Amino acid sequence: MKVSVIGATGYTGAELVKILLKHPQVEIETITSQSFANKKISEIYPSLITDLVCQELNINKIALSSSFIFTALPHRISMEIVGKLHSRGKKIIDLSADFRFIDPLIYEEWYGTPHQKKELLKKAIYGLPELYREKISRARLVANPGCYPTSSILALAPLVNNDLIKGNSIIIDAKSGVTGAGRALSLATHFPEVNENVRAYQVKGHRHTPEIEEQLGKLTTREIIITFVPHLVPINRGILCTCYAALKQKTDTKDLLKLYQDFYKEEPFVEILPQGRFPQTKEVLDSNRCRIGITVNERSGRAIIISAIDNLAKGAATQAVQNMNIMCGFEETMGLIQ
Ligand SMILES: NC(=O)c1ccc[n+]([C@@H]2O[C@H](COP(=O)([O-])OP(=O)(O)OC[C@H]3O[C@@H](n4cnc5c(N)ncnc54)[C@H](OP(=O)(O)O)[C@@H]3O)[C@@H](O)[C@H]2O)c1
Incomplete structure (x- = not known):
């Protein structure tokens, strides 16, 4: 399965790249960064052994080439990007808080910013497999929980x-x-x-x-x-x-x-x-x-x-991969047991 990671140079994004590189059912198609476009991610994180190069974000290109996308962006920035990818029929896991709440007013009160994609909140499933495994398996948009x-x-x-x-x-x-x-x-x-x-x-x-x-x-x-x-x-x-x-x-x-x-x-x-x-x-x-x-x-x-x-693992990236495994019908533990 071809996947992309948007925001791959952040701590959770880089952690996702590390795990996905070893996942037997996955090939990383695109990784994106604003500040490090055209740089190899191994120059930013030398422990990552890969030739993958960070790209500027191009939603159309990612939507055409990848069937599964992780967004590891700051909250507020995620919602627009997720909205565009969702309307292109993609499966998405968002690591930010933008789709974690049922009630947009709670989000707006605590995050101090208007919610621009309220209609998607009803479609997003909270990605805690221990409580919502069934719903996650049918979801197209999963809001990965906070750490x-x-x-x-x-x-x-x-x-x-x-x-x-x-x-x-x-x-x-x-x-x-x-x-x-x-x-x-x-x-x-x-x-x-x-x-x-x-x-x-x-x-x-x-x-x-x-x-x-x-x-x-x-x-x-x-x-x-x-x-x-x-x-x-x-x-x-x-x-x-x-x-x-x-x-x-x-x-x-x-x-x-x-x-x-x-x-x-x-x-x-x-x-x-x-x-x-x-x-x-x-x-x-x-x-x-x-x-x-x-x-x-x-x-x-x-x-x-x-x-x-581990906040970057079960609190973010490995939990996201656990959710991907459930959403795609892979063995739930695939790529996650060392
Ligand atoms: N850190 C944790 O333990 C943790 C745990 C659970 C959830 N989360 C959530 O996961 C998300 C990512 O967290 P993080 O800790 O990985 O953040 P981070 O280290 O600050 O990384 C943020 C990433 O987003 C990219 N980015 C920032 N602004 C952007 C913009 N305007 N357009 C496109 N890309 C942009 C950055 O790219 P460049 O800098 O390369 O341009 C970077 O790759 C956040 O929403 C956070 O709340 C974090």
Whole structure:
């Protein structure tokens, strides 16, 4: 299958190129970049062994030559491009937030920009295979989830789905590596600002909050309101979410562990760790795995669920390839198990 990656020079785009180069059913047709047009991608990322050259974006050319397209662009820029490709009958996975929300007003409120392709929101499927595999298999446009939402939703879905949480007691204390902010230069991600430092950011409200709330809300009949605080930690890649939730009734760790094991028993990429074990970001580095550790703090009556993913992998590029495999009828794990 001929595929193209639009925005291949970004962190998620380059990660996609790395995985797709090894995928047995895929040939990369075109990769695009604004700033590095006509440059080999191996000059920008020397670890990529390929002669692929970055092209300027030409939608017509891509639509003619590729049947499957990944867009790895900043939000707002994606929506126009995805709209044009969708009207040409292409299958698309968009890694930005532009098609993740059902309600355009929520997008406009949190992303501070009008949504130009509202009609496509109804057609886009949220690309979390563990919850929407069937719908993804029939979709032509998949909105790949955000990195924090992937980690948080997988950690909390079994509790919410079984209506075990008291009120609005969910607290997500999340940490991310610096690649989560993308490759563009900014003072906040400058080496001396980040190194030997840990800080919370967007404490009053991070854009991933409504995404997590909307998706968890689909698993229950009541509205979900969470408290979500992200932190920047001095590592390149990785997300660790420590989630706290007050339990409605007395539950012990063993019961909760069994609930999680049952919920994810068919899932090739979600691993529930044995009692007393909790994940670390290094365990999931460069893989499509999400590892989850569980305990109940019986003194406080709270469940503590800790999940770890690689933000560029299960949080972006490998999850996109998992979605492509589902959309195209390939083995779901194809190209994703090292
Ligand atoms: N980083 C993560 O961990 C992560 C995780 C999940 C989802 N996402 C989402 O995935 C998307 C890509 O993220 P990223 O971290 O890979 O971003 P990034 O490193 O900043 O890369 C952005 C890419 O978009 C291209 N681009 C920027 N403006 C453009 C324009 N006006 N027209 C055409 N191309 C343009 C850039 O090309 P040139 O610079 O070569 O011109 C670059 O290839 C974002 O929407 C992000 O929110 C990121």
